[in-house]
Amino acid sequence: MSGDIVVRPDDREFTVQRVPQMTPDRPFKPQQLTRIDEALTLASRETGLIFSLYVGELPGNTRTTAEEMFAKLAQAHEAPLLVAVSPGQRRLEIVTGGASASRIPNRIAGLAALAMRASFASGDLTGGIVNGLRQLADAAGSGTA
8 A cells, every 4th residue: 555645534635715816896907907007107197197097886976976086186186187987887987177177178088988988898998998098198198298
């Protein structure tokens, strides 16, 4: 019996439970988060505006909730822009104010929202967010102009 492995009933296999990369409270993979973070950073740096993103449930009236979030940003920054996405509710809100409103007219925000929704409808949440942020940043132009 040399070389045989004996397993006694009290021996237990050691396993580490893997946490899934994507769960309802973590809708993005690490690579997707990196792409989104990069898009936010570049948009803010290139325009001088503060681009912020919220992904999650927007309780109550989604527009009102997004505007309340924006108001908190506006207390800390002169030129914020908020993109709020609620995939479960199928809602998207883009809120501008102050300097960001003068540089990103409602028409441009609406076009960015349409492009984002098209990506979302095809199942590409990350791509929709990244492309929408780029479109908004392109419309805002350079902060030094």
